[in-house]
Amino acid sequence: MSDFTMHFPRDFKWGTATAAHHVEGNNTNNQWWAWEQGEGHIIDNDKSGIACDWWNNAEQDFDLMAEMGLNAHRLSVEWSRIEPEQGTFDQAAIDRYRQMLLGLRQRGIEPMVTLHHFTNPIWLEEQGAWEHADIVLPLFERFVQRVVKDLGDLCDFWCTINEPNVYAAVAYLGGRMPPGKVNNMPLTLTVLRNLLLGHAIAYHAIHLIQPRARVGLAHHMRPFEGLRDGHVLDDSIARIQSALFNDGVLSAIMHGRWSPWMSRKAPSPRGIKGTIDWLGLNYYSRQRTKFDRYSPKTWYGTIHNTPDAEMSDHDYGEIHPAGMLKMLRKVARYKMPTYTTENGIPDADDDQRPSFIVSHLREVWKAVQYCYYVQGYYHWSFVDNFEWSEGWRMKFGLYELDHLTQRRIPRRSAELYKSIVNANAITSDIVRQFTPELMPVMFP
Numbered sequence: 001m002s003d004f005t006m007h008f009p010r011d012f013k014w015g016t017a018t019a020a021h022h023v024e025g026n027n028t029n030n031q032w033w034a035w036e037q038g039e040g041h042i043i044d045n046d047k048s049g050i051a052c053d054w055w056n057n058a059e060q061d062f063d064l065m066a067e068m069g070l071n072a073h074r075l076s077v078e079w080s081r082i083e084p085e086q087g088t089f090d091q092a093a094i095d096r097y098r099q100m101l102l103g104l105r106q107r108g109i110e111p112m113v114t115l116h117h118f119t120n121p122i123w124l125e126e127q128g129a130w131e132h133a134d135i136v137l138p139l140f141e142r143f144v145q146r147v148v149k150d151l152g153d154l155c156d157f158w159c160t161i162n163e164p165n166v167y168a169a170v171a172y173l174g175g176r177m178p179p180g181k182v183n184n185m186p187l188t189l190t191v192l193r194n195l196l197l198g199h200a201i202a203y204h205a206i207h208l209i210q211p212r213a214r215v216g217l218a219h220h221m222r223p224f225e226g227l228r229d230g231h232v233l234d235d236s237i238a239r240i241q242s243a244l245f246n247d248g249v250l251s252a253i254m255h256g257r258w259s260p261w262m263s264r265k266a267p268s269p270r271g272i273k274g275t276i277d278w279l280g281l282n283y284y285s286r287q288r289t290k291f292d293r294y295s296p297k298t299w300y301g302t303i304h305n306t307p308d309a310e311m312s313d314h315d316y317g318e319i320h321p322a323g324m325l326k327m328l329r330k331v332a333r334y335k336m337p338t339y340t341t342e343n344g345i346p347d348a349d350d351d352q353r354p355s356f357i358v359s360h361l362r363e364v365w366k367a368v369q370y371c372y373y374v375q376g377y378y379h380w381s382f383v384d385n386f387e388w389s390e391g392w393r394m395k396f397g398l399y400e401l402d403h404l405t406q407r408r409i410p411r412r413s414a415e416l417y418k419s420i421v422n423a424n425a426i427t428s429d430i431v432r433q434f435t436p437e438l439m440p441v442m443f444p
Contacts, residue, residue: 101151
């Protein structure tokens with residue numbers, strides 16, 4: 001069999017991604033910490049505790065990132081650390097974030113900083129947070145201004161909001177995130193709109209301080225497909241669900257229009273149009289939909305897995321690499337610099353992650369060949385961490401973590417990712433070494 005190489009652009013960003021609450025530890029002033037204390041909110045009643053101890057020693061992981069050859073990392077700043085009480089800013093916390101950003105840069109790793117990654121200060125949550133635009137928007141703008149003024153000399157690459165559609169849906173429909181409200185569609189739409197308005201406000205605030213800043217947001221997208229091939233009702237419901245989940249965010253930001261289902265009693269979105277310099281795609285899996293006349297709360301569609309599909313740990317999701325290219329194609333029409341800001345799999349024994357990485361990066365490579373403006377890939381995540389309501393059971397890391405001893409153990413997939421990063425390519429030698437089962441597919 002001949003040798004082949006799938007090259008990536010010379011300036012391609014190779015990174016990993018984290019969220020502050022997942023890795024810092026002892027974020028005692030946000031609503032997620034309070035949520036963890038409630039019985040049954042987290043699988044096995046896990047607690048984040050010191051998490052990955054980044055607040056005290058993030059640099060140990062930065063050293064490991066540098067050893068892998070990574071040139072990028074996406075991390076978030078914790079609002080409740082920086083502003084633990086309304087109107088009171090903690091300079092020591094800001095200084096610690098400066099140390100982190102400087103530590104990344106000293107190791108040749110460019111930081112992408114997320115300003116809101118699912119967490120709110122408790123004092124803000126007690127006021128309803130993103131349920132009330134008149135409360136949250138001016139407070140978020142003030143927070144963003146302070147962060148950019150204090151950290152802007154070390155970062156000009158900003159992600160305003162992480163997954164506004166997921167935050168709204170999981171917290172106000174599914175009830176699996178604080179405040180844990182269930183099946184409240186009007187409030188879900190209100191929160192989603194306010195998050196998008198918050199993004200736009202942050203965009204303008206950042207550019208007033210840093211005119212040449214690169215500002216975007218991370219949008220979770222997934223293909224919605226009918227479960228039964230050729231079934232008209234399954235396909236119709238899948239299209240509706242895709243419009244709800246995928247398209248509402250894009251319509252507002254790219255066109256300055258609310259989708260029809262978002263427009264009732266809504267403020268004008270015209271100020272949102274064009275408030276984006278790059279788009280982040282968070283991609284994990286696809287969703288199969290089956291029409292169910294008895295499920296009006298889910299828009300008459302129930303979620304299923306493809307029969308005989310390969311599933312990740314704890315049935316987190318179906319492994320479907322082709323969906324990556326499908327979503328990149330969907331956003332390519334906007335001719336916008338695009339980054340895969342999250343992509344990963346829970347896999348405690350690391351028997352699926354190597355092929356997951358290779359097969360998904362093959363789809364990213366295809367997108368590059370199609371000139372789809374893809375400029376980087378951030379793997380979720382660098383090290384096992386506290387995964388929201390899933391607690392410690394979901395192992396997403398390239399590095400295994402014993403969260404009790406804080407010991408890091410590199411998984412085989414870490415060596416694989418290092419090989420791809422250092423080659424800036426997927427080579428047949430790499431595939432042959434780490435995922436030989438993919439050779440007939442990758443290099444037929």
